Amino acid sequence: xxxxxxxxxxxxxxxxxxxxxxxxxxxxxxxxxxxxxxxxxxxxxxxxxxxxxxxxxxxxxxxxxxxxxxxxxxxxxxxxxxxxxxxxxxxxxxxxxxxxxxxxxxxxxxxxxx
Amino acid sequence: xxxxxxxxxxxxxxxxxxxxxxxxxxxxxxxxxxxxxxxxxxxxxxxxxxxxxxxxxxxxxxxxxxxxxxxxxxxxxxxxxxxxxxxxxxxxxxxxxxxxxxxxxxxxxxxxxxx
Numbered sequence: 203x204x205x206x207x208x209x210x211x212x213x214x215x216x217x218x219x220x221x222x223x224x225x226x227x228x229x230x231x232x233x234x235x236x237x238x239x240x241x242x243x244x245x246x247x248x249x250x251x252x253x254x255x256x257x258x259x260x261x262x263x264x265x266x267x268x269x270x271x272x273x274x275x276x277x278x279x280x281x282x283x284x285x286x287x288x289x290x291x292x293x294x295x296x297x298x299x300x301x302x303x304x305x306x307x308x309x310x311x312x313x314x315x316x
Numbered sequence: 317x318x319x320x321x322x323x324x325x326x327x328x329x330x331x332x333x334x335x336x337x338x339x340x341x342x343x344x345x346x347x348x349x350x351x352x353x354x355x356x357x358x359x360x361x362x363x364x365x366x367x368x369x370x371x372x373x374x375x376x377x378x379x380x381x382x383x384x385x386x387x388x389x390x391x392x393x394x395x396x397x398x399x400x401x402x403x404x405x406x407x408x409x410x411x412x413x414x415x416x417x418x419x420x421x422x423x424x425x426x427x428x429x430x431x
Binding site: 238243244245246247248251291303304306307308309 | 320360361372406420422423
């Protein structure tokens with residue numbers, strides 16, 4: 203079954219601290235994996251996109267890693283800010299013919315406190 | 317370049333009514349996908365349109381329907397509304413779903429409340 207599981211479900215950290223969010227998937231065939239940030243009441247915004255051949259990709263204070271062998275990905279946030287408070291969604295694209303089907307994780311809700 | 321726009325942003329309807337939501341994709345994008353997001357279920361795929369044709373469909377009842385116009389703008393319709401239809405409805409546009417990167421850009425969503 204094609205699934206994407208994220209952990210933890212929610213997380214509270216203090217401003218300035220680092221944190222790591224996890225994503226495990228059982229999607230096949232795999233095309234690429236992306237992390238989205240979604241602020242409350244807004245649409246998701248793409249943070250990173252990685253194909254199976256990429257191990258790491260950074261976007262400012264956000265660094266995503268991918269291990270295609272173990273089918274695991276992580277999103278590391280460095281020096282957190284209050285504006286990082288949001289839901290982070292892991293999405294795996296499953297190849298389907300000449301298109302892709304998006305499989306969404308349930309998301310991790312991050313709260314950064316001052 | 318303007319992003320994906322959705323109208324209306326907020327909507328309150330009563331059970332049994334029907335509703336139409338609108339989505340304007342990024343200029344040049346030909347694919348529009350619709351998603352329903354609820355706290356309990358997360359993001360769930362409704363359907364995708366490309367060049368006025370429905371290409372993919374999720375597991376939603378026939379009360380949920382959509383269409384795409386020649387200018388790529390899309391509408392989603394929900395008939396006979398139920399309380400469980402209360403959700404954030406998101407639209408996402410993509411230039412070419414045939415590319416493996418399949419980058420999608422989401423709109424701000426329409427918050428539908430059914431009472």
